[in-house]
Amino acid sequence: MRILQLHSNFIEYEPVKKEASIAEECEKGKHRLEEVVVLFTCIEQGDNEGVARRAMEEVKTSLQILKVNRILIYPYAHLSKNLANPRTALEAVIAMEKIGKEMGIEVSRTPFGWCKQFSISIKGHPLAEQGKIINADDLKEETRKKRWKTPKPEYLVLTTDGRAVPAKDYRFGKSEADFAALVEKEAFKEESCGGEPKYIKALRKFGFEWEACSDSGHMRYGPKASLMVDLAGDYAWQSVNELGIPSFSIKGTNLFNLNVPAIREHADLFGERLYTVRVDNEEFVLKYAACFQQFSMIKDWTISYRQIPLGMFEIADSYRLEQSGECLVGFRLRRFYMPDYHIFCRDLGHAKEVSVGVHQKIFEKIRELGNEYVSVYNLTKSFFEKNRKFLEKLVAIEEKPVLLHFVPEGKYYWVINVEYCVIDELRRPREIATFQIDMGNASRFGIEYVDKDRKKKHPSILHIAILGGIERYIFTVFDTALKQKIPRLPLWLAPIQVRVIPVSDSYAEPAQKLADEIEDQQVRVDVDDRPITMQKKVRDAEMEWINYIVVIGQKEVDSGILPVRDRETGKIRKMSSQDLVDDVKKKLEGKPFRALTLPKLLSQRPQF
Secondary structure (H helix, E strand, O other), rough: OOOEEEEEEEEEEEEEEEEOOOOOOOOOEEEEEEOOOOOOOOOOOOOHHHHHHHHHHHHHHHHHHHHEEEEEEHHHHOHOOOOOOOOHHHHHHHHHHHHHHHHOEEEEEEOOOOEEEEEEEOOOOOOOOOEEEEEHHHHHHHHHHHEEEEEEEOEEOOOOOOOOOEEHHHOOOOOOOOHHHHHHHHOOOOOOOOOOOOHHHHHHHOOOOEEEOOOOOEEEOOOHHHHHHHHHHHHHHHHHHOOOEEEEEEEOOOEEEEEOOOHHHHHHHHHHHOOOEEEOEEEEOOOOOOOHHHHHHHHOOOHHHOOOOOOEEEEEEEEEEOOOHHHHOOOOOEEEEEEEEEEEEHHHHHHHHHHHHHHHHHHHHHHOOOOOEEEEEEEEEHHHHHHHHHHHHHHHHHHHOEEOOOOOOOOOOOEEEEEEEOOOOOOOOEEEEEEEEEOOHHHOOOEEEEEEOOOEEEOOOEEOOOOHHHHHHHHHHHHHOOOOOOOOHHHHHHHOOOOEEEEOOOHHHHHHHHHHHHHOOEEEEEOOOOOOOOHHHHHHHHHOOOOEEEEEEEEHHHOOOOOOOEEOOHHHHHHHHHHHHHHHHHHOOOOOOOOOOOOHHHHHHOOO
């Protein structure tokens, strides 16, 4: 908000013509006030009642110095290019008028939305002309600091036998190196070593890179990377449905209006790292998860208690304004894909019951990769004291201690927020999956269901990312692969599952025929028909982590028996083409499939 404050002998103004659709009705003709402080007031993006109150507090201080108690609020859009939309501006000046009167000030206001002509006489003393700028962001931060005077964080370790031990007193077992790395980072703020992790080079090999023509923290995905992203998204939806809860997949917009109270409040609770966009004098936020779209949609549904629990899923195109120096390819991004899942439950007790199954599924998926999570439970003291048995159930599934981090009561919309972390090759905790129990947003967004007594109730909401963000899940896949003696991708996620290599150009046709037969059975296969040596082709396939490499020449054409290099075992196996397909299909059972996203023949691919 910007105010030009003028201590005046008089001001005379006359409304001439309406210039806004929401222009107020007013009495036409000339209006004159004498011995008055005129506030030419410009309402900017983000201004609200809090800004209006701060403005009037500053004006009140000025009036006491000037020994005047009469003001005229004059809406004046010419002090800024960063204008609020007309409705927000009108609400702000009305709030100023109301607050001023509550302070005992004699307040007048020119009609909003009119073109006016005026004459003014300004007194000739040093304080007669003053400018005031009230910054909404500064006020928001000040309010947050006042409201949440954060005490020194308190951490406990909850053990598998139910003991709660202060983190500083906990003694780590020989098998708890990963948990120790988590506690050292989270509770004791110890920084691990730096350096570029190996997985970044591996990601580049598969086409995951920064987009140089965009903002910091934005990636591009080549053909192989694009396929992996789509497959991981398919698997996220599949994992959701494995919970056995009726669920709905939806899609929606990225842009939400911060003038909608529920959107603004949720964004304020989320905190910093918001991407905002200004369009037609409105301020919008780019969504940072699927909450806005799913909540906006489900509030319009009529839901019976018989249909609860009920799930909603969206792979949300998400944006968070991370610090540019902290962005990391494939992990810390400003723009990413979040497979966000919400389960709407009857109440807190029901939410806890459902979340045990969610917790189990999250661990099932990380253990499937051959990795393991160590966890931080962010929660309030009161939730810990009232729900200890529930927490012990979660710890029993983990089969290892967890770190409890206590947060102030009422600060967040959730009562518990679990962060599941892997420890990367540089011994750094990396948060991947998450779930939260939300007890506030159903009321905030007007989400209701009808219970068995025909009464409307607000559900509790589980916020869940079973796999984590798509990019972070793929990061975990690569981090896990690089810890193996021979790095390899899960077969279902590998862009190329089988590569066929002819021993010479004369066997290109049989190689293509074999690839066609394999492809017809939903296996991703390509053919290295480039005019280079067979040894170079095999070496390139190994460098691309191809799971199965098949070399074909006259002997293979005559016998139908193929020498198959199996990356998992490191051995060459003798197999028929059908045996190969059967072996691949057995390993792919229960996993999503998508077709190849680039030409089958390597000779048709440019270098990238």
